[in-house]
Amino acid sequence: MTDPSSAPDPREPLPALRRDLGAGTRGLSSREAGRRLTVYGPNEVRRRQGHTLIDDLAGQLVHPLALLLWAAAVLAYVAGTPALAVAIAAVIVVNAVFALLQERQAERAVEALSRYLPEQTRLIRDGRERTVEARLIVPGDLVVLDEGDKVPADARLVEGAVEMDMSMLTGESVPVDRAAGPSRADTPVLREHNLVFSGTTCVGGQARAVVFATGDHTELGRIAALSHHAVRERSPLELQVKRVAWLIAAIAVCVGSVFLLVGVGAGMPVAAALTFAIGLLVANVPEGLLPTITLALAAGVRSLARRGAVVKRLSAVETLGATTVICTDKTGTLTQNRMRLQAVWTPAGSADRSAEHPSGFEELADAMAECTTVTRDATGFTGDPTEVALVEGAAWLDRPADLAARDERRRALFRFDPSLRLMSVVTDTAVYLKGAPEAVLPRAPGCDRDRVLAAVAAMAERGLRVLAVATRPVDGVPARREEAERDLRLLGLVGLYDPPRPQVAEAVRRCHAAGLRVHIVTGDNGVTAAQVARAVGIGSPRMHVVAQSEGVRDHELDELLTRNQEIVFARASPETKLRIADALRAHGQVVAMTGDGVNDAPALHRADIGVAMGLSGTDVAREAATMVLTDDDFATIVAAIESGRQVYDNVRKFIVYIFTxxxxxxxxxxxxxxxxxxxxxxxxxxxxxxxxxxxxxxxxxxxxxxxxEPGIMARPPHRKGEGxxxxxxxxxxxxxxxxxxxxxxxxxxxxxxxxxxxxxxxxxxxxxxxxxxxxxxxxxxxxxxxxxxxxxxxxxxxxxxxxxxxxxxxxxxxxxxxxxxxxxxxxxxxxxxxxxxxxxxxxxxxxxxxxxxxxxxxxxxxxxxxxxxxxxxxxxxxxxxxx
The missing domain is CATH 1.20.1110.10 (Calcium-transporting ATPase, transmembrane domain)
Known part of the structure; x- marks a missing residue:
């Protein structure tokens, strides 16, 4: 396969497609992938813009403020001073070039941020799963798709099934099913059930797919080829300043006209009167104001990127300075996301980490390890930090996990559902389930509920994240999730400890000094979340804990959010996040909302500043967010707000300087x-x-x-909508x-x-x-x-x-x-x-x-x-x- 223009038909029988692509079941070798990268080029869609440098320069020359200077040049020529007219025209050209270069630099600054967020994908190379930059994918690569992943190239599924968000290509708002299998005749390519396309998003399921098109040869590349220009939106800040500049120019024209008439009427020579009008126009036009603002915003974006916050729009820097409320996750943002199994409990007994080799927990340990998707590579266990802690905890309980055997026994996997707060797996002989105790207990009717809840409360009071683990025997694979996750037997509880990040307490203190409130919105237990909140200073002096956030009605939510207190919203679903963002904005607050999952995207969209996690977040969350944290650290959000205030202040400083x-x-x-x-x-x-x-x-x-300026974080934020x-x-x-x-x-x-x-x-x-x-x-x-x-x-x-x-x-x-x-x-x-x-x-x-x-x-x-x-x-x- 050497000619990029002769791509195979992706709907031919799978063996023939593999043969045409030169793709085996073990993926490509690194050497072969390197050769194909030379032939096909990087997996990137080249931008095609209809406007050229000359077009942009012409736009600067007819800018409204430049038109006033052109008028001054014409007046100079009429007044008999052609040298002055030429000088003003030269100034217009020089200023236009300067403004153009600054705007181009600002645009490049935002575009260059892609290097801080290299899109990555998992694929099979040399027979092993590895993570590579999406731009290095070539036809024939075998990619691995999981919930939350963005598809890196056009590919055909070879095993598994997924739900795909195809809205960016087809406009469909409802996810569609895609599964491995033979192609169907007379079906449009975008409707083919075994194909997935670059830029679309996997919102559920798991699959492997062989790449058949990359870069400009993808469906997304063909659509991009039809786009000839993109309009850069002006930020609210730029629009405000432009309006003021117009006002100043209008005043200059009016005053100049009045004095021109008065001067001529008083007997002043026409040439002298025209000189006066020219001077008044030139003195009042703030020639470099708009490009200076653009450059200041771009400098703020670059500064934030160096501090770990990648801002995707220039105007967001301005919004950061006005932020009044931060709604943050707990795990990984306030805490280190380095889970460790700290305690276990079963109806027969309990053990703490202080015990070296506790016994009697073998069944619980086996179930913990079974109900995970953790993998192992040369560096150790990889996967969700909670699940890594469970697998490592099984070893502490003298039941080290055999991950290969676990995968061989597995017959079905029902991934974690944020609304259910559960995950389960089906093996040859049993169902294993883990999740929030409140969600597991109704599915385990035989347990002593009061005794279990007392154990949960005791663990939560220690700041531990508590999960319940249950099982039941099974014969065959249940057809639906509901059938698998019922009539369970509770095996026990596990308490996981995730220490707070050391810098968060100081960041929270600075938030309070700056007049910001911090609410925690988490799927965790209320007692555990409250313990973490107290450890970092959230809720001081007043904290309110909502144990079951999903049950709060809108009027109750409004009442809670208007009180002078910080709130822990526990057992919150992504829908709860969306309602909280809506309620806060309805009360005039400027909201920064964190999120990392697929279902967090609506809340990230709705918040004034959606903040996605760069390390642990999904592609969907990063796409929906305005800002991405490359270190997942709450302190970085506070640093970004400080930078936003700094940029806003600096814009005001040089406006005063220029206007003076x-x-x-x-x-x-x-x-x-x-x-x-x-x-x-x-x-x-x-x-x-x-x-x-x-x-x-x-x-x-x-x-x-x-x-x-000293004390910038010791004052309240500027009011929303303030000029x-x-x-x-x-x-x-x-x-x-x-x-x-x-x-x-x-x-x-x-x-x-x-x-x-x-x-x-x-x-x-x-x-x-x-x-x-x-x-x-x-x-x-x-x-x-x-x-x-x-x-x-x-x-x-x-x-x-x-x-x-x-x-x-x-x-x-x-x-x-x-x-x-x-x-x-x-x-x-x-x-x-x-x-x-x-x-x-x-x-x-x-x-x-x-x-x-x-x-x-x-x-x-x-x-x-x-x-x-x-x-x-x-x-x-x-x-x-x-x-």
Whole structure:
């Protein structure tokens, strides 16, 4: 089999298909698989996108904010300044390229996360079962399918039967049965009962299948080939900022138009009036705001990935910062998922782990090992941690398991059902069953129920997970599960201990400090779950335990969730998780919900942040989730929430930074217009462009990487639906830092002019005696705005905390960005080519001395403002405490 285009007919008789594929019952050899990988290529569907780099660049050039700059360029040309028009057009192109590169980088950052979550599959190679990356599968491979697995390639079942979720290919909402057997004539390929297809999901059963198509040759690949473009959705954060940017631009156009009419009506030359309108447009357009936000979100995604949380959407970073409630599993998330058999109980006696070789538990030990699907490889036992603990516990009870003999005896397997909370197997002679004691006892009518429940309670109070084990003789294989799991004899109880993760208690403490509640939603016993909750600090000071969560009605659930308490929902089914997520969201909470099973997918979809387990979770759960934990650790969820808050805060910081400098940039034009031209323009349009594109951008990007502010997890989350831009932010930018900067820069402008003998109304044109002084004054204004930017950058690093507490040198990127903008400014002021283009002149030492104190005045004034805010807040808290 060497030609990828000559794929065999998957519906031909199985022996013929095996022969065409060169596939035996022991799977392919590693060497043969390597050769086929060279021929067929990796098992990946290549993306085909209809838009090209040129298309994307064109989209940036006609961006709404870019259109305003185009309007400014047209006005410049009409006013008789073609050089300025060309400069503005060049700025538009440069900014479009810059924005495009940032958006592409953000998209690649999200796409590159696939390396953190390599899709893997189990298959038979060299006669042994092993796990490999799905991209390395080739035609002829024998893959193993189990509940929760995603099918890695198109394949034909050779043994077993499965239930498949085919909705992504056929739109069917109900799973369909697929089983090994001969093909049926005149049946469409997607309806063929012995075929499974890439991307679909196994929701039940177990089977083996031989791969006949990979990559672009699969049904999924053919569908993907028909897709020509995918639309990238803007995050709510980007949409909010875009609306505000439009508002600012609209204000600029309106104010510019009004002043244009007033100026012309007052006798101002048309060219001067147009210059004013151009300056107002250029000064108000936040050219780099949207791509800067995209890059900040992408940086947050990469940061989270390094900490073990893979976020699948940029907008989820924003949602994480608003999370108010975490609903978490217990096993593997709060605990280490390293189960150990700690105690056993039978009607005849009990034993604890302290006993070296307890006797009298042989029948219980044999049943424990029989009712598992654990396998053994070179590294030891593999499988569900609970079942591994049972097999290892059987050895402690002097009944080591023979897994090969166990598999030979097995005639039927009924896998664990979350709604039944049971699992059972049928052998040649008996049925063995294990599950939650409450589910097993009704099926074992002959046991002393009160005595068993007392033993269960005693184990649960020690924090043990309790399972009941039962059996009954059987002759033949029952036709249905209900027939197998009845009239049982209780053999005993097993108590499993799973220690809490050491870092969870600190993570829970941080959640409480941050105003988050943590609820446990588990299928385990309520007493056991409550013990674990207490061990890690959940439920302090008030905890409520719902022993049977499935029986809680909606109105009772609403009442529970609105109380000031944390809740342990025990014996919860996946449907319970969904109801809890719905109820919390109905009460305005932002919910992070964990899950790992197939049936958890609806709840993960419904939660604001669905969190799947990367190690123990199924493909279905990972597909449904917004975030995947690569370490299955609860502490990673808390770290992700902190990162979400950090990114959200940083976006606000550089918004304040960018908005602040609109005021000192606009003020010279306002002064020019209100004075009727008697006060010359303190800054040129090209100088404003140099600020907005040259000195403004890198500090804004550096603020997007600002470390988390001290106390970020000691405050409540921001309200759901709260705008990223608040009135307090605008007041800080437009009513405090901006006017302060405007006063400083206009002050240095008038200082230079007045020192040279200028009086209002005197000419400062090219041939006037005051022209050089005007050039120095204009240059001082330009440099003054840059120096105020430096002070503002340090000021906005914190919202209330002092800079000393945050650390003056805590953001090295910002220090490098400031070094760049100072160097860039010096080049524009002191190099002859730049002086000619940007109309600047060298500054004398006394002016440089004045400019040097601007950063300290700007930062110092805001530091004083923040100190007054902290003092006022502390006094308010003191008054509330006394009351």
């Amino acid at each position: 400098h609109a005021i000192p940039e606009i003020t010279p034009f306002v002064v020019f217009a209100l004075s009727g031209g008697t006060v010359p323009l303190a800054i040129g349009v090209l100088q404003i462009l140099a600020i907005d594109l040259g000195t403004d951008t890198l500090p804004a990007l550096a603020l997007g990487r600002e470390p988390a 990223v831009i608040t009135g307090a932010m605008l007041a800080r930018a437009w009513a405090f830092l901006g006017p302060l900067s405007a006063v400083l820069v206009m002050g240095v402008f008038f200082y230079v002019l007045l020192r040279a003998g200028w009086r209002p109304g005197e000419r400062t044109g090219v041939h006037s005696p005051l022209h050089h002084a005007y050039l120095q004054a204009s240059t001082a204004t330009f440099a003054g705005i840059v120096m105020c930017q430096v002070g503002t950058a340090f000021a906005v690093r914190t919202e209330r905390t002092s800079l000393r507490r945050a650390g003056v040198f805590g953001n090295r990127l910002l220090l490098w960005a400031i070094a760049f903008e100072l160097t860039f400014t010096a080049l524009l002021v002191y190099t002859p080519p730049a002086q000619h283009i940007f109309v600047t002149a060298p500054l004398p030492l006394d002016v440089l001395g004045l400019l040097a104190v601007f950063p300290f005045i700007t930062w110092g004034a805001d530091e004083l403002r923040r100190w007054l805010l902290r003092r006022s807040h502390a006094e308010a808290q003191g008054r509330n405490g006394r009351e």
